[in-house]
Amino acid sequence: MKIFYGVQGTGNGHITRAREMAKAFAEAGVEVTYLFSGREASRYFDMEIFNAYQVRKGLTFHTRNGDVSYLKTAFETHPIHFVRDIKTLDFSDYDLVLSDFEPVTAWAGRFSNKKVLGIGHQYAFNYPIPREGGDFIAEKVMKYFAPTRQHIGLHWHHFGQPILPPIIAVHEPPERSIPNxxxxxxxxxxxxxxxxxxxxxxxxxxxxxxxxxxxxxxxxxxxxxxxxxxxxxxxxxxxxxxxxxxxxxxxxxxxxxxxxxxxxxxxxxxxxxxxxxxxxxxxxxxxxxxxxxxxxxxxxxxxxxxxTYPNVAKILVRWIWEGMPFIDDDFVEKSWSEVNVLHFN
The missing domain is CATH 3.40.50.2000 (Glycogen Phosphorylase B;)
Structure with missing residues (x-):
């Protein structure tokens, strides 16, 4: 199986999630080509696990002093460059295209005949989960930034919806922490x-x-x-x-x-x-x-x-390897059955 995997690189969270997926894909013997967009190539770090990854300009949000400026974001968007990036992607040798809210891959997949799967936290917003701060522009950005016809949403809790726990490294907490x-x-x-x-x-x-x-x-x-x-x-x-x-x-x-x-x-x-x-x-x-x-x-x-969350990366890679069968209530419930919440004072 060969997979093309696009990852939003504006923040480090998407890359952290992709690292866990990369480990699971490697263990399963799946060949993956990675593409990152959203920042300059020189600003990526600790990327060895992704081998000879590709970089595109993509789209990113302009922030200043803790605020997102949609107006400046629009002015700094280069649509001709973005369309060129989309057209340069060739998925003919791949069995599946994945997008972790990465717009170049998502839009290129939309215009191809390949199956495209979105995996990420943003796709959880396709369901009725806690949401605040929305307006017309924000809703459209969430919907059209990296659209895929099939998606897996991730969140800290299921909120009664068919979404999965976070994709993170699973390990024991340290024996001690420094109080201050x-x-x-x-x-x-x-x-x-x-x-x-x-x-x-x-x-x-x-x-x-x-x-x-x-x-x-x-x-x-x-x-x-x-x-x-x-x-x-x-x-x-x-x-x-x-x-x-x-x-x-x-x-x-x-x-x-x-x-x-x-x-x-x-x-x-x-x-x-x-x-x-x-x-x-x-x-x-x-x-x-x-x-x-x-x-x-x-x-x-x-x-x-x-x-405590299960190894969702392994769960998803196994599901992809098995042909991406329909996600039913049993699949979702089994994924959340290993989650435990502990309170400490």
Missing amino acids: KIVVYLPFEDPQDVIRMLRPFREHDFFVYMPVRLVSPAEHIKIRPLSREGFQNDLADCAGILSNAGFELVSEALQLGKKIMVKPLHSQMEQISNAAALKQLGYGRIMNELDSKALARWLENPHRIRV
Whole structure:
């Protein structure tokens, strides 16, 4: 079996999910060609597992200081380049096309005769799940950004819908965590605003991962460059994580039993809805702005949740290998039957 797999590369969450799928495909002996879009080729890192992957410009959202600008996004879109990228893809040698909300692959598949399957969190929004922050533009973007006729949606809970648990690395939580160690990943916020919020809390050590190089301004604020290995090491033994409301990172934090505080991107329906789902499930706290008072309350509260998820990547690869049979209630229920939720204080 040969598969062409397109992955949205704007954020690191889609790539993290693709890494787990890549491991499962490799174990099953499936040949996969990977394509990434949404950022410059030089800005991808720790990509060895994807071998000789392809890169396209694709489409991406313009963000500034924690806000998504649809107007600037539209101005910076290059439709002629996008159409050219679509036309250059040839799926004739492949048995299946996958898209993790990757627009070039999804649209190229739409105009081909190949079966195209969407896998990702965004496809869960085709069902009635918690959603907030929607408007006409946001709804159209979600619907037409990377459309596929068949899809698998992923979420932290099924909400009574035919969606599956997150695709994340499955491993035991660390034996110990450092009580005052907090990992911070707020790449869409102004770095100086983040530092200003963290500075008063000297009794905590903040490991701040940023896409820009800055000198650590205080002993308790430790600036780190983006690194998959470094981030995973710090995530393993931290007490909690402060991040935007991206799906994959929160999924990892839940799996590891870390306490969670999220600050969703403004005007980004997916992240605002993720925050609403976290609140509804009782899995994490929310700040709508960079708020030192909200941060103080969260730092003082030891309550955390650990959610154990099955190896969904292996489940999906086996399902694909078996010819993608109809997903019935038994398949969904079996996938969720291994999920356990534990509360700690």
